[in-house]
Amino acid sequence: MTQMQNVVMSETKSEVVAQNKPQQGGGYISISRNILKNLEINGGEGQRVVNGLIESMRASSPTHTSLSQDQTSWILHHPSALDMFDQIMEASRGKQIVMFLDYDGTLSPIVEDPDRAYMSNSMRKTLRKLARSFPTAIVTGRCKDKVYNFVRLEELYYAGSHGLDIKGPSRSSKYIKNRKAETLIFQPASQFLPMIDEAYQKLVDETKSIPGSLVENNKFCVSVHFRCVDEKKWSELAHQVKSVLKNYPKLRLTQGRKVLEIRPNIKWDKGTALEFLLESLGLANCNDFFPIYIGDDQSDEDAFKKLRDRGQGCGILVSKFPKKTSASYSLQEPNEVMDFLQRLVEWKKVSMRARPWMLMCT
Ligand SMILES: O=P(O)(O)OC[C@H]1O[C@H](O[C@H]2O[C@H](CO)[C@@H](O)[C@H](O)[C@H]2O)[C@H](O)[C@@H](O)[C@@H]1O
Numbered sequence: 461m462t463q464m465q466n467v468v469m470s471e472t473k474s475e476v477v478a479q480n481k482p483q484q485g486g487g488y489i490s491i492s493r494n495i496l497k498n499l500e501i502n503g504g505e506g507q508r509v510v511n512g513l514i515e516s517m518r519a520s521s522p523t524h525t526s527l528s529q530d531q532t533s534w535i536l537h538h539p540s541a542l543d544m545f546d547q548i549m550e551a552s553r554g555k556q557i558v559m560f561l562d563y564d565g566t567l568s569p570i571v572e573d574p575d576r577a578y579m580s581n582s583m584r585k586t587l588r589k590l591a592r593s594f595p596t597a598i599v600t601g602r603c604k605d606k607v608y609n610f611v612r613l614e615e616l617y618y619a620g621s622h623g624l625d626i627k628g629p630s631r632s633s634k635y636i637k638n639r640k641a642e643t644l645i646f647q648p649a650s651q652f653l654p655m656i657d658e659a660y661q662k663l664v665d666e667t668k669s670i671p672g673s674l675v676e677n678n679k680f681c682v683s684v685h686f687r688c689v690d691e692k693k694w695s696e697l698a699h700q701v702k703s704v705l706k707n708y709p710k711l712r713l714t715q716g717r718k719v720l721e722i723r724p725n726i727k728w729d730k731g732t733a734l735e736f737l738l739e740s741l742g743l744a745n746c747n748d749f750f751p752i753y754i755g756d757d758q759s760d761e762d763a764f765k766k767l768r769d770r771g772q773g774c775g776i777l778v779s780k781f782p783k784k785t786s787a788s789y790s791l792q793e794p795n796e797v798m799d800f801l802q803r804l805v806e807w808k809k810v811s812m813r814a815r816p817w818m819l820m821c822t
Contacts, residue, residue, distance in 0.1 A: 513698045516715060517686060534782035541754075541776045541789035541800050548774060548789070549807055552750035557804070558741065558773075559590060560734055560763065561797075562755030563600040563607050565717060566778050569794050572688055574676055579610050583794065586801045591615040591629075593808040597737050599623060599730050601721060601759055603679040617644075621680035622723060622759055623733025624649045628740065644740050649680050652710070652724040656680060659708050659722060666700045673697055681723035683716075716757045730759055731766030747772075753787075754778060754797055761786055776800070 541548060561567055567587070568579045590596050597617035600607045604620025604627060611618075614630045628644030660677045663684055667673045672688035684701055686694060701720055705713060712725040734753065735744060743749045751773035753763045764775030764786035775787035778797060791797050 510695075510698050510702050513702065513713075513720075514695045517694045517698060517720075531782055535790070538777060538785065538787060538790040540796075541791050542796060542803070544789055545800070545803055545807075548752075551774070552752075555748050555750040556743070557594045557808075558738065558743065558749055558751045559594050559596040559801075559804075560599050560737070560751060560753040560755075561587075561596065562730075562757060562760050562778075563598055563602055563610065565756035565794070566754055566797055567598075567794060568610065570717060574674070574683070574685060577610065580798075583798050584611065584613065586798050586805070587611065587616070588613055589805045590801050593805050595741055599733055599753075599755070599760075599763065601678060601681065601683065601716060601757070603677070606678070617737055619730070619733045619737065621649075621678050622721075622728075623730050623736070624680035624724065624728060626733060626736065646736065646740075647680070648728055649724040649726060652680060655708065655710065656682060656722075656724070659704060659711060662704045662707075663701065663722070666704050667697060670697050670700070681721055684720040684722070685718065686720070687718035714759065716759060721759070729762040730755070731762035734763045734766055749773075752776065754791070754800075755787075 563579075564570060564574075564577055567583055568577045571577050587596065591613060592615070595617070596615075597619055598607055598611060599619040601622050602620055604618045604625045607620055608618055617626070617628055619626045624647065626644065626646040656679070657677075660675065660682045663682055664675045667675060667684060670689055670693050672686070672690065672693075674685040674688070676683040676685065684697070686697055689697060698720075701713070701722075705711060705722065708722075710725050711722050714721045714723065734751065738744045738749070738751065741749075749772070751767060752775075753760070753767060753773070754776045755763065756778035760775075760777070764777070767773050767775050768786050768788075774789060775785075776789045776791055777783060777785045777787035778791050778793065779785075780792045791800055
């Protein structure tokens with residue numbers, strides 16, 4: 461391994477198994493969502509709800525190995541964005557491409573220690589070029605400052621805490637014409653800050669007895685990681701999280717990759733953040749733009765769905781295995797994301813050479 465920390469190789473498949481396990485009334489995800497919905501809205505119904513949460517956590521255990529959906533049929537429905545590159549570019553013809561990128565699992569490989577989820581230098585170089593070619597935003601569950609420390613590019617938009625903390629580029633890019641965007645700062649849940657801080661502290665205290673658990677303060681949301689927790693302890697952890705949350709009906713619980721995420725119970729997610737950013741770019745009400753959103757996690761589904769509902773652009777899911785998704789295309793891992801972004805930059809260069817007048821409309 462060349463990374464500073466071992467990249468987690470085995471987990472994705474099992475998570476996907478969980479999400480595709482067929483159940484009455486829909487796939488695993490919908491059942492899991494109902495469970496979470498209960499937790500969110502009613503504050504839960506005691507043991508039954510906690511059991512549901514544990515089941516959902518357990519379903520992503522590495523001991524589950526069989527896939528319920530055939531890889532070949534899934535890839536037919538979600539073909540590789542690299543294989544479909546020309547078709548995607550054809551669909552964007554005459555439109556301004558706008559790039560939205562998730563961070564963990566998309567720009568950086570999944571690792572055990574969230575503080576060491578470094579992005580490679582070649583990915584950084586690629587991103588820099590990308591931002592010179594198209595307006596580019598990072599949309600992440602991480603707190604904005606933390607993700608900025610990993611990415612370190614001033615020319616990007618950053619939407620941290622699942623879009624609850626948005627900031628425009630501090631260095632201008634020739635492709636960002638809306639000068640107001642450069643001073644953009646938006647925090648739709650700032651009144652939740654004291655509550656989140658308090659809940660964070662309580663979650664730290666409550667879960668400290670569980671070896672391997674890690675509570676991360678992402679400013680407008682809190683992540684309780686269980687990637688390094690022995691599966692036998694997941695039930696205890698779920699109980700602890702639930703017992704803290706019952707005192708915070710204004711917070712809701714969602715689940716990502718081996719992580720429980722606690723956030724304000726407001727209608728704001730990566731999808732609404734995407735819409736907000738398009739608006740800030742002055743693009744929301746016109747048709748001549750083409751948003752591309754690339755992400756790997758459950759929270760990215762809100763953005764994929766938003767694009768589908770608007771009938772604009774496309775979503776690309778980063779996954780090696782079949783997953784229920786609203787994205788149209790797939791890429792297997794961050795290295796493929798980098799290849800795709802590099803091709804975009806090249807494509808832009810070539811089309812500028814061929815049609816320099818295009819500079820007028822990009
Ligand atoms: O929206 P994202 O950028 O994908 O952020 C979602 C969560 O990402 C991070 O956790 C995930 O990546 C870690 C590092 O690879 C991994 O250890 C963990 O298991 C994953 O869930 C981040 O640490 C969380 O705070 C984000 O909510």
